[in-house]
Amino acid sequence: MQSLYILAYLTFFATSIQPSQICAPLRHRIKHQFHAVRHCQRSKRTVIGLINADTVSECAEYARRKHGMAFNYGPKNRGQVNLFELSTIRKENGTGNSPHPSKGTDAITTEPEEFYNCQILDCAEHRNLSSIVNDTRFDYYSLYTRPLPQDNATCVPSIGMLVVEDRKLNYSLAFNECQSMGGSLAHVASEARTNLISHLCADVSLAANKSAANASGEMYYVGLNGTEGNKFFTSAKEPLDCFLYRAWAPGHPSNVNQPGCVALSSNRSWTVHKCNKPLAFICELHTSGPPKHEVRLKRKCSVKRPNNRIAPGKKILLS
Template identity: 40%
Template sequence: MAPNGILFLVFTYLMGLTMGSLNCPTGKSNALQFHVVRQCQRAAADEALALENTSSLQECADLAHELRGLALNYAPGGPKRRRNSFDQRPFGKEGDKEQHVRSRLGVFEQPGEFFNCHVLKCPQNNTFSGMVNDSRFDYYSLYGRPTVVRNYSCIPEVGLFVVYTQPSAYLNASLTCSNSSEFTGSLAHIASEHRTNLLAQWLLEFKRRSPPQAEGNVYLAYVGLAYNSSTSLSPQDFRNSQRESLQCFLYRAWEAGHPRLGGELSNASCVALTPRGTWQTLNCDLELPFICEIHTARPTFAWERSGSELDIGPNAVFECDNDRV
């Protein structure tokens, strides 16, 4: 083999070792899948990210991924799902009053009538209060069945989060997120401009809405980023809750004078997010509020096998199977 070829193989091998040791995410490891949650129902699409007609569920899901949608409605079509069986009017007929009302509504005010793919900013919560019985559609979410925790918030195009205002040291905060009995999660991932800015804005709004007591004032909140001299490969090798290195990502939002590494932090440095959209390094023993991120449901091998997330709780449509193709 030519010397250049040998050098290339050695370089590729070393790069593989480096990327492996940094534990950088891959497209495969980060694959997200929409799971069917309710059949013969659709979520309200008043503030949809997109209303489109697509040729397949996969095309609708690809559009949702592109727009960072967290849920979607999809109408598969077919002879048995061409009309809404919950509409008791004879097929193709409606009264003069209904025709008048419909004629005054725009196309985008009637998404169920004109579009088979609705990309949604946020999933439904556990009350499913925004659902409409419509046998033409099925409702999908990245999160599968809604989590049982009631005090979580959706940040559109980012994800689902829980803020804990009771201060805690970093390790205890991390364990609270990862060991919760109400959801599967971790301290929030922030290594992107989009996530950092929207989470900071959410913190600011949270602080404004909270009562003036100290516990409600979240000026700093632990997130999923920390440096540990015993495991990190370099002074800049901060790791998130999935042990992925910050060096795998392009974005940084360090506050002036940060990150701080050295004697006063000795073995570890933990990261907190500010409402200004910056990151600060702090002693991990300092007790602060913290932000947990709720994880999406695990991917399955095929759309047909994602029925494990199907919700049959209150107000689900049990007779839906009679209308499916």
């Protein structure tokens, strides 16, 4: 995910530099950092990996290998009992409000299940945290924390958080609009990205009540342009020559449209247009640092604090 942010400051001005020298730094990818978003709560988004991890850093590394965007992690000292769930069971059985069974009474138990304290999630929570539930066993961590992705963002598993904009702007204005969202025009220089993002565009077009024919012909600006020396670069100044994949439509690119800016169609092809042409566009949201107020993870979980909202605390660093 998010490979476009690696070399945003690079400029390529020496024509004598060999391609291997230019592309070598691209192989050293950023190690994405997960940060705590909720304490004593977990996300119910789709789980794509389960392990028992000794540390939160081990869980985070597993999430990176699985291309997860978030995870639920339960410290070993929390145990395997969700006090919120147990409290609800006790109330339903009329045995009081305390989640802890009193001495001399039979403990209320639930059906046994295999427990993993590290749950990798395919997608991160959006701004309203709609899939968060109370669970004293876990804390919720995400790549997207400051700010949380907006409501109109869409998660594409293993790719990232994307915003498809139907507004038609020229390339420069679209580029700036994506920056204002905390992102950049979407990176498409791989087969998986081109296919999955174009499929998302088709879904958005059809959802907007466009006919299938119009949906397939819709063009969206992406993070690829040929405005520097008739060579194509990503939004982060990465040369397209450093990527193997191409999805050019027949007749593209051509000298007629050079210099030009690239758009992706919902039929999975790249086309080159004059950069002042107004088109719809696709933004890819950047991963972010820790939230403005760090979560107080050392605080004891309590059913009397059901929301467990973000509160100031110590910074959590994941190596």
